[in-house]
Amino acid sequence: MVDPAAGPRRSVLLLGYAGWDEGQLEDELGENVWLTADGDADLIFDPDYDSKWARALAGLGVDPAQLSGQSGRA
Known part of the structure; x- marks a missing residue:
């Protein structure tokens, strides 16, 4: 059993704002507007933010x- 009082092993605090109308994000995902990938904890929690975007793209090839x-479909 996980002890909730112990807190997470690793964390990242990010501040920002993004807003979508109802269904907009789902529509954009359906239109293939976003690049998506499975989560990678090593990438997410790596403090080398300057190269993170390029490494995320490289992970997708x-x-x-x-x-x-x-955008669109080839």
Whole structure:
């Protein structure tokens, strides 16, 4: 059994704002607008924030030079 008083082993505090209308995020995911990946605790909790975006893309096999501002399906 996990002791809730012990708290998490690792944590990250992030501040920001994102807002979507009802169903907007689901629609965008359905339109293939977002790159998604399974969670990777080593990446999430790594304090090297300067290279995190590039490493996340590399984990998906994505070359950032090939990204486009347009979305859709190939």
